[in-house]
Amino acid sequence: xxxxxxxxxxxxxxFIVLPLAFYLLFRLGxxxxxxxxxxxxxxxxxxxxxxxxxxxINLIVDDVFWKAFRNNILLAIASIGIEIPVGLFLxxxxxxxxxxxxxxxxxxxxxxxIFIPAAIALLWKLIYFPVGGPLNNLLLQLGLPKIDWLGxxxxxxxxxxxxxxxQWTGWYFVLSLAGMSAIPLEVIESAIIDGAxxxxxxxxxxxxxxxxxxxxxxxxxxxxxxMYFDLFWIMVEGGGPGHSAEVLATWLYKQTxxxxxxxxxxxxxxxxxxxxFLIGFYWIRQVARAS
Amino acid sequence: MEGRISRRKALSxxxxxxxxxxxxxxVGAVGGYLGGRVATPTVTKTETVTKAAATVTSTVTSTVTxxxxxxxxxxxxxxxxTVAKAPLTLWHLWTEGSAQLDWLMTYVEKFNAENPRTYIxxxxxxxxxxxxxxxxxxxxxxxxxxxxxxxxxxxLFRFAKEGKVVDLTPYMNDASPYIPGVPWKETFLPGRMAxxxxxxxxxxGVPLMLLFxxxxxxxxxxxxxxxxxxRNEWTWDEFKQIIEEIKEKxxxxxxxxxALGNAVAWTGLIxxxxxxxxxxxxxxxxxxxxxxxxxxxxxEFIQAGKLCQELVDIGAFNxxxxxxxxxxxxxxxxxxxxxxxxxxxWIYGQALSYNQENPKYFDVxxxxxxxGEVDSVNLVGGGDAYAVAKTCKYPDDAVRxxxxxxxxxxxxxxxxxxxxxxxxKTEYLGLTKDEEKQLSLLAKHEMELASQATYICNYWxxxxxxxxxxxxxxxxxxxxxxxxxxxAVAKKLEDARQQWLKEAGII
Numbered sequence: 001x002x003x004x005x006x007x008x009x010x011x012x013x014x015f016i017v018l019p020l021a022f023y024l025l026f027r028l029g030x031x032x033x034x035x036x037x038x039x040x041x042x043x044x045x046x047x048x049x050x051x052x053x054x055x056x057i058n059l060i061v062d063d064v065f066w067k068a069f070r071n072n073i074l075l076a077i078a079s080i081g082i083e084i085p086v087g088l089f090l091x092x093x094x095x096x097x098x099x100x101x102x103x104x105x106x107x108x109x110x111x112x113x114i115f116i117p118a119a120i121a122l123l124w125k126l127i128y129f130p131v132g133g134p135l136n137n138l139l140l141q142l143g144l145p146k147i148d149w150l151g152x153x154x155x156x157x158x159x160x161x162x163x164x165x166x167q168w169t170g171w172y173f174v175l176s177l178a179g180m181s182a183i184p185l186e187v188i189e190s191a192i193i194d195g196a197x198x199x200x201x202x203x204x205x206x207x208x209x210x211x212x213x214x215x216x217x218x219x220x221x222x223x224x225x226x227m228y229f230d231l232f233w234i235m236v237e238g239g240g241p242g243h244s245a246e247v248l249a250t251w252l253y254k255q256t257x258x259x260x261x262x263x264x265x266x267x268x269x270x271x272x273x274x275x276x277f278l279i280g281f282y283w284i285r286q287v288a289r290a291s
Numbered sequence: 292m293e294g295r296i297s298r299r300k301a302l303s304x305x306x307x308x309x310x311x312x313x314x315x316x317x318v319g320a321v322g323g324y325l326g327g328r329v330a331t332p333t334v335t336k337t338e339t340v341t342k343a344a345a346t347v348t349s350t351v352t353s354t355v356t357x358x359x360x361x362x363x364x365x366x367x368x369x370x371x372x373t374v375a376k377a378p379l380t381l382w383h384l385w386t387e388g389s390a391q392l393d394w395l396m397t398y399v400e401k402f403n404a405e406n407p408r409t410y411i412x413x414x415x416x417x418x419x420x421x422x423x424x425x426x427x428x429x430x431x432x433x434x435x436x437x438x439x440x441x442x443x444x445x446x447l448f449r450f451a452k453e454g455k456v457v458d459l460t461p462y463m464n465d466a467s468p469y470i471p472g473v474p475w476k477e478t479f480l481p482g483r484m485a486x487x488x489x490x491x492x493x494x495x496g497v498p499l500m501l502l503f504x505x506x507x508x509x510x511x512x513x514x515x516x517x518x519x520x521x522r523n524e525w526t527w528d529e530f531k532q533i534i535e536e537i538k539e540k541x542x543x544x545x546x547x548x549x550a551l552g553n554a555v556a557w558t559g560l561i562x563x564x565x566x567x568x569x570x571x572x573x574x575x576x577x578x579x580x581x582x583x584x585x586x587x588x589x590x591e592f593i594q595a596g597k598l599c600q601e602l603v604d605i606g607a608f609n610x611x612x613x614x615x616x617x618x619x620x621x622x623x624x625x626x627x628x629x630x631x632x633x634x635x636x637w638i639y640g641q642a643l644s645y646n647q648e649n650p651k652y653f654d655v656x657x658x659x660x661x662x663g664e665v666d667s668v669n670l671v672g673g674g675d676a677y678a679v680a681k682t683c684k685y686p687d688d689a690v691r692x693x694x695x696x697x698x699x700x701x702x703x704x705x706x707x708x709x710x711x712x713x714x715x716k717t718e719y720l721g722l723t724k725d726e727e728k729q730l731s732l733l734a735k736h737e738m739e740l741a742s743q744a745t746y747i748c749n750y751w752x753x754x755x756x757x758x759x760x761x762x763x764x765x766x767x768x769x770x771x772x773x774x775x776x777x778x779a780v781a782k783k784l785e786d787a788r789q790q791w792l793k794e795a796g797i798i
Contacts, residue, residue, distance in 0.1 A: 044426045045453055131623060132545050150614030151554070153774060176330070184614020237554050239615050241772030257423035259761040 031273055038267035043260040055267040064239075065268065068246040071157050075247070076225035078161050079168065084217050087172030092202055095180050096188075106177070110170040117167075117230035124163045125150070125235055150236055153244035160235050160245055164228070172217055179213030180206060212291035219283035223276050229253070248272055298426065326366055378412040380435040384421055384675070390640065390709040398701050402692045409688040411437070422446070429455050429680075436683035437692070442486030442496055442676050443754030451495045452678075457679040458493045462690045469698035470719050478697075478715045482669075482747030483692075486754065487676055497677040497693045500705055500740055501712040502671025504561045507638050508631040509624070511652035516540045521631070521656040527598075530659040534607045537630050550629035551612040551771075552620030557752045559599065559767040561633050564671045564751060565658050566595030572665040573746040579788070580755060583798045588785040590777075596777025598661070599770055613772045625649055635672070636737055639710050655736045668743040673750055674714065706730075712737055758794070762787035 014256050038055050040048040058143050059065055090109055094102055112120065128149035136146045149159040183206065207214070229249035232239075239246035239254075252272070255265040311321055313665040381399075385392040395413060397721040403410040414435065416424060419594075421439065428434045440446040450456050463476035470478050485752065487496030499609050513520045518536050537548040568576055571591040579585045602608065609615075609623055617634070618641075624632040625642035627649050630662065632638065642650040660667060677696075679689045695701065699721050702713035706720070713720055715737065730738075751763045762783050792798045 043449070045430050045449060045455075128614070129619075130614060131547075131609055131628065146610065148611040148614060151611045151772070152614075153772060156614065236614065237616065239768075240554075241768045242774045257426070259757045260426060261757075 009074075031270070034266040034273075035143050035270045037263055038264045038270050040264045044256075044262045045260075048263075051263070055264045058264060059267050059271060062277075064243045064246060064251060065248075067243050068248045068251045071245065071247050072226050072228070072258070074157065075161055075164065075228055076222050077166055079221035079225050080218055082165050083169045084172045084176075084214070084221060086169050088176045088207075088214075090173050091176035091180055092171075092206065094177065096198065096201070106174075109173045112167040113170045113174075115167075118234055120163065120167055121231050121234035124231075128159060128235075147163070150245075151240070153241040156240045157245040160231055163235070164231055167231075168224075172221070175213065175217050175220075179210035182213075183209045212287050215283055215287040216289055219280055219287065222283065223280045226272065226276050298700060310773060318778060376406075376408060376410045377685060379409050379437060379683065379692070381411050381413045381437040381677075382416045382421065382425070382435040382439050383413055384416060384439055386415070391705075391711070394701070394704050394709055395696075398692075398696050402406050402695055406691070409503065409685050411692055425489070429453075429551055432682065434680040434682060436685075437677050437689050440496060440676050440678055441673050441750070441753040442483075442498065443673070443749045444756045445486065445753050445760060447496050447676070447678055448489050449756070450678075451489055451493075455681050456495045457681055457683065457686050457689075458495065459490075459497065459679065459690065460494045463494045467694040467697065469700075469716075473693070473719075475697075478719045480714060480716055480741070480747070482672075482744055483674065483676075483714055484725055485679075486673055486747065486749045487613040496678040497697060498674060498697065498714040500674040500677045500714045501672065501747075502635050502637055502674035503712075503737075503738060503741060503744075503747060504565070504635045505737075506633050506656050506658060507624070507653055507669070508656060509627060509629075509649060509652050510654050511649065512546075512627055512630050518630075520654075523657045525562065525656070526659050527659045531601075531605060534602075534605060538606060545628060547607075547609040547623070547629050548631060549606040549607045549609075550620040550624040550632040552615035552617045553612045553771050554614055554616050555765040556767040557750065558617050558620065558634070559771045560751060560763060561635075561671065562602070563595050563601050563767065564738045564748065565633075566598045566661070567659050568669060568671060568748055569658065569664040569666055570594055570738045573669045573748065576748055577746065579790075580759075581797065583792055585790050586785055588781040592775045592781040592784065594663075594769055596780045600773060600777065603771055603773060613768055621645065636712060639733060653733055654786055655733060655740065657740055669748065670744040671741065671748045671750065673747065673753065674711075677680055706734070710734065712741060717742070756791050756795075758791045759784070759787045 037048070039050060039052060041051045041054070042048040054224075090105075091150075093099070094105055099105065127133060130136060130146070130148055130151065135149065139146060147155065150156050187205060187209070188201070191201050196204070227249060228247060232245060232247045232250050233253070236245040239250060248268070252265050252268050255261045255268065310679060310726040362468045383395055385390075385395060392415075399413055416439075425434065425438060425440075425446060434455065447456065451458075464474050466473055467478065476494060480501055483498035483501055484494070487498055488494050491659075508521055510520065513671050516537070518533060518540065521530070521533065534548040537546075541547070551558060575585065575591075579682050609629060610619070612620070620629075620632060621634070621638060621641045622645045624634075624638070625627045625645035627646075636655075639650050639653055642653065657668075677693055679686050679693075683689055697715060699715070699719060702720055703722070703726070705711050705768070706713050707726070710731075710733075712734070723778060752760050755763070766775065766780040766783050770777070789798075
């Protein structure tokens with residue numbers, strides 16, 4: 001009788017060992033190479049010079065780094081504080097209210113997500129355009145002063161965050177919708193029959209039942225915000241006056257590819273990886289607990 | 292039972308397919324790698340195959356077995372007479388549809404048709420991607436054979452210092468076949484030649500053209516609003532007076548004296564560099580990079596920063612300039628929403644993509660005279676150059692292509708087809724009377740300004756080491772946004788220079 005291939009050959013090798021090998025080779029490997037490089041001074045072309053912890057000390061005293069980190073935190077707060085609640089609320093209305101054309105609304109809310117960020121950035125740059133841009137014209141007609149949306153160091157980070165929120169709310173809307181449709185209809189029906197108000201239905205039934213879904217959304221929002229790059233790069237390329245709208249990823253990119261401080265940027269990348277990992281790890285554990 | 296077996300069968304099939312695909316990818320990658328590495332020796336072999344078989348059939352496929360340290364690999368190479376030529380990769384930054392690409396392709400095709408051994412393979416690389424790709428490819432040891440650069444430290448000398456660029460001095464000392472009788476190096480504009488000559492005296496690049504920065508203005512707008520036009524030999528006060536007059540006559544309209552898009556920082560740098568060049572002099576600027584006895588935080592540098600902020604204070608620029616790009620400013624200028632723009636000679640071609648009418652009225656003028664200036668004619672500028680990487684197997688062929696590209700005929704095409712000033716001296720261009728008549732007013736005025744300059748200061752964001760470039764660009768947005776002082780800017784530049792001198796082992 002022909003011998004069956006072993007469990008190892010059938011399951012472990014193709015589904016565990018190979019993906020793990022790829023993961024180690026292309027994900028974890030480079031991360032450790034980055035950690036190693038962070039102890040060297042290197043411009044990417046010449047020879048590497050060991051400088052110990054100098055890159056890490058520079059990182060701690062780098063104002064721009066902390067400014068960028070602060071902007072990432074602002075973005076994370078905006079994501080968790082605006083995108084997720086608004087997405088949840090929209091999904092809730094669409095689920096319980098007998099609205100006509102639900103498919104239209106669903107598509108409309110999700111729509112910003114399917115555009116490439118570069119196109120969105122250019123579109124919003126036109127809306128914000130300081131000379132004859134539609135938004136400033138609107139302000140002018142309302143008798144309000146013009147605003148330098150992307151050039152003013154006090155507001156440009158908020159101008160970009162607004163667009164990020166506009167784009168990503170649809171994503172959390174879809175996640176919430178998926179979470180809600182997993183709740184058994186009987187539970188909701190019986191709550192309605194018992195006379196629960198819309199608010200109580202949402203806070204006492206829906207939210208507790210989709211806790212793990214919401215934790216997952218928060219995980220995605222925080223880690224995504226920490227690594228965010230696209231719109232900040234295209235809309236406020238130079239980071240704005242005094243790096244007012246710099247984020248970690250744009251600062252990292254500039255240090256690496258414009259100023260060739262490869263060692264320094266490796267230290268920054270390692271730091272970013274660690275922070276993202278810790279936050280991700282914490283929230284993923286919450287997800288696991290909730291479910 | 293049936294179900295179990297079929298599921299198991301399915302799983303094992305998936306597993307086999309997965310493993311096979313994985314192995315396939317790895318083998319393919321290794322094969323591709325080996326194939327790529329051993330291409331050159333096989334080319335000579337296949338050439339002989341082709342020649343021997345030429346009488347029988349024009350296309351032959353031969354299988355060559357090559358042994359490498361990693362083990363034997365079989366590489367199949369289809370050989371036709373055209374494939375037998377070795378490619379010389381050339382990285383350029385010219386987009387599809389641009390006049391410059393027409394120019395390049397015309398001479399690439401000419402070279403490829405005439406040259407029996409090699410052919411030029413142009414590869415387009417986007418400007419920003421180029422800046423990191425060239426660094427990584429140099430580090431990895433597989434740069435293109437001929438690569439774009441702008442002269443200066445950032446993309447040429449630091450590779451030359453590592454021995455990664457071919458020293459072109461021997462070729463430069465001989466005459467080019469297209470301009471006999473003089474050493475090739477003598478045919479270039481001296482200001483441009485200086486930008487590809489490293490401190491060791493060797494020449495590492497071939498300047499293709501001259502781009503320089505000055506003040507451009509729209510004649511039609513000045514006529515329409517009856518404002519005296521800028522003229523050479525004007526003074527700083529006249530310049531400011533014109534700005535005031537424009538503001539008065541365009542009050543309430545969305546038309547501004549000067550277009551500026553400073554989000555990219557190098558646009559504000561144009562002002563700062565010119566002010567420094569005028570106040571401190573070409574000689575000082577040239578030497579300050581390498582001479583520890585000079586400084587960047589002198590009164591001249593501080594004064595330059597003050598002049599920049601003075602322009603901001605009198606409202607010379609369009610609003611929101613720190614959030615706009617150079618392209619946005621070009622659009623404002625092209626659409627007649629700004630009277631002037633301090634920008635490079637490429638503005639004419641760039642403006643045409645926004646507006647077909649207005650650029651016809653563009654003209655150029657020298658920078659105004661400043662109180663206390665020590666230099667009044669030299670320019671800030673540069674332009675594209677090509678260099679040959681050390682890894683290139685046929686440097687002679689690469690140079691022969693560059694000589695063709697720098698021939699008078701080719702440079703005339705650059706002037707008339709692309710509206711860009713040539714990299715060689717006008718006297719070697721051999722313009723006929725008819726051709727001289729064809730030159731636009733703008734081109735004539737540009738050539739006039741260029742002919743007066745004895746020194747062309749390379750853009751600081753390309754010519755200087757990264758550490759200083761960073762400081763320069765970092766400070767410009769803040770300077771124009773008035774979130775920093777001219778003194779702080781000068782100090783930051785000097786700090787960066789000190790750090791560079793230390794790193795370079797000069798102090």
